[in-house]
Amino acid sequence: MTTGFTTGLQAADVTPGTVITVVVQGVPLCVGQTLDGQWGAIDDVCTHDEGDLGEGELDGSAVECPRHGGRFDLFSGRVIALPPVIGVRAYSVHLDGDAVMVEL
Numbered sequence: 001m002t003t004g005f006t007t008g009l010q011a012a013d014v015t016p017g018t019v020i021t022v023v024v025q026g027v028p029l030c031v032g033q034t035l036d037g038q039w040g041a042i043d044d045v046c047t048h049d050e051g052d053l054g055e056g057e058l059d060g061s062a063v064e065c066p067r068h069g070g071r072f073d074l075f076s077g078r079v080i081a082l083p084p085v086i087g088v089r090a091y092s093v094h095l096d097g098d099a100v101m102v103e104l
């Protein structure tokens with residue numbers, strides 16, 4: 001059974017060890033795949049000063065904001081490194097065949 005919303009991404013669109021920005025149902029998300037193949041998604045907008053997290057780097061499961069280097073966990077959305085102090089929402093991601101799906 002298919003659940004969740006399609007991101008419009010295919011698995012091959014996201015290189016392992018990277019994140020990407022995609023808008024799903026009007027919600028901008030930062031979707032990524034770790035080097036060991038685990039998928040996650042968090043809100044795309046950094047809580048510090050609205051950096052675009054999907055434009056950042058993925059280091060393990062840490063998404064680094066491209067603006068000031070704050071870090072968020074790709075799976076929980078919690079802050080790993082300042083300057084942000086407020087976490088972001090996290091969403092479950094799964095594959096339906098090659099389609100990347102997210103639970104909003």
Ligand code: FES
Nearest residue numbers: 046049051065070
């Ligand atoms: S906007 Fe993200 S760390 Fe400042």
